Amino acid sequence: MSDTPEIPEPGPDGGLGEHPLTAARLARHQEILVGAGYPYRFERSDYAVELHARYGSLSPGEETDDRVTVAGRLMAVRKMGKLVFAVLQDATGRIQLFVDRRTLGDEGFAEFDELDIGDWVGASGVMITTKKGEVSVRIDDFELLAKALRPLPAKWHGLQDVEMRSRRRYLDLMVNEHARTVALTRARIVGELRRQFEARGYVEVETPVLLSQATGALARPFQTHHNALEQDMYLRIATELFLKRLVVGGMERVFEIGRIFRNEGIDATHNPEFTMLESYQAFADYNDIMDMVEEMIAAVALAAVGWTEITYQGKKLDLSPPYRRVRMVDLVAEAVGEPVGFDRPLSEMRDLADRHGLEPGSTWGHGKIIDQLFEELVADDIWEPTFVLDHPKETSPLAREHRDDPNLTERYELFIAGAEYANAFSELNDPLDQRARFEQQARARAGGDEEAHPIDEDFLLALEYGLPPTGGLGIGVDRLVMLLTDQHHIREVILFPTLRPEA
């Protein structure tokens, strides 16, 4: 009888039908579904940012005959009776729609009135500027592309709640410009890192995430189980040993940017899954890698933020090379006011550690004490980019012995603003020495040191076929993004940080 189709009863709608803020949106949505439905695609002619670039110089009140089609999310609506100003946000920015009844017609104008903030809309019209000079599209046609059944966070205060910004990152991205900026800057940083390595002849590779043994670093792994193989497996805690196997195989320059998993605490600088960049270059030593790293950091800063002189946590920071290069033992000696060489009796070194608030474990040698004194007394105070050189052999089981000192290794960490950004060494390539180092680690582990490497026999096998002299590097990508976007918490640079399930 009736020619208007019946609106279906609300099905399982998550309670949207009962809430006053969503009932009307849901009803409209169902009305559209029983009618013409939503379009499957939409042809846009221009992004918001392009229109501002092209028409920003029009004088106030100027009109053109240039037709454009825009699309985006409706973020604001200002109704003036027979005239409406609406704001559409696309991936690049915002553009105002000038919606007047004369141009759009009575029917279309009434339909536009039914739109809600948050709806996805496509619209066509001509480019004009308003009396106040705002670049706008005076629309003569529009289409509802998808309806937002839930209201957006407040337009002015946005979304502040840290928890919800992380849990519902899409809302954060919709309403907080800085969230979009950080996400885009991260993409630029990762892209530039790739370009830097590719320009130097490196090949990007992917090594396994799922392993029967998690090796190559000091960390507790996530454990899982493979049903068909009937064996426990572990998520990787580093990519190091697999990348070196590739160099053994003759891939002389390789790098990987990949997710690493460490089953440890969550705080401002640690997320259980994070992104690590590792690279290995045959025939290079750690000096070569230092030169490369300072060039790369500067290039990445330029690409990401446009300058090498940045502001971090309210202070100026210059990332242009060359970076200071200083030995760890010299920094520690300076901090404690006395020499900390390996020629001093171990008992004196243990006293020294005690006096500086450390509680040296029974397995600690000179090297571990020096390393811990550095962490405790020096690391936090380094501001300008600094390569801290020549770590003790004891705490660097994968690094090659220093050519001038058998107690040290050719290893450095790059410190900036009190945090570590890169870790690199002349790689240990003698399989016999590597086996001895692993065994020393195993003894420390048996002695109660949980921060000790397990032995990886399969890696030793590969080494026995010959690893050329190699310079290796690891960079914490998330921390680098934090530095370049001036964020003080890792959750701000990871789109979906690890959280407890919501109650």
Place this chain on the structure above:
RNA sequence: GGGCCUGUAGCUCAAUAGGCAGAGCAGCGGACUUUUAAUCCGAAGGUCGUGGGUUCGAUUCCCACCGGGCCCA
């Protein structure tokens, strides 16, 4: 793991020395053809994180739990 703080409307935040919980924005109804957080008028909107306890009465005090934040280890 320890300490401190925190959870109130869709969002951002108030208040209550234990006695009917408020505002701005958003939403709803109305006016308005040049707005930019539009403006004006009107009517609404709440399981005060969850569960116990004390009390005549608890959003407020106590306990536990859940989520979150900061600091320390």
